[in-house]
Amino acid sequence: MRTGSLLGVIDLTGSPESxxxxxxxxxxxxxxxxxxxxxxxxxxxxxxxxxxxxSNSRNGGRITVAIAE
Incomplete structure (x- = not known):
């Protein structure tokens, strides 16, 4: 199985602007x-x-986006 490399991670607020x-x-x-x-x-x-x-992120929570290639 091939595994990708992590390009980055960002934490965002649970808001439409994110x-x-x-x-x-x-x-x-x-x-x-x-x-x-x-x-x-x-x-x-x-x-x-x-x-x-x-999700509950809309109530002041966080969303984490991780991207790998």
Whole structure:
């Protein structure tokens, strides 16, 4: 089994503003030439949005985004 390397981790507040921050973070970490950049950006947006809407993070909690390649 191949394991990826951790590119970074960011902790965000459970707020709608964090969705844009997560997208920006992923795009910066992967770089403009990464072949899956658009797909990963969209998936990150969906997951962080769901976390801010449907989890206890929306009540002052935290969301952690980790990205590996």
């Amino acid at each position: 969705v844009a921050l997560a997208r920006e973070y992923v795009r910066r970490k992967l770089g403009a030439d990464h072949p899956a950049l658009d797909d990963v950006t969209i998936l990150t947006s969906e997951v962080v949005t769901n976390a801010t809407v449907h």
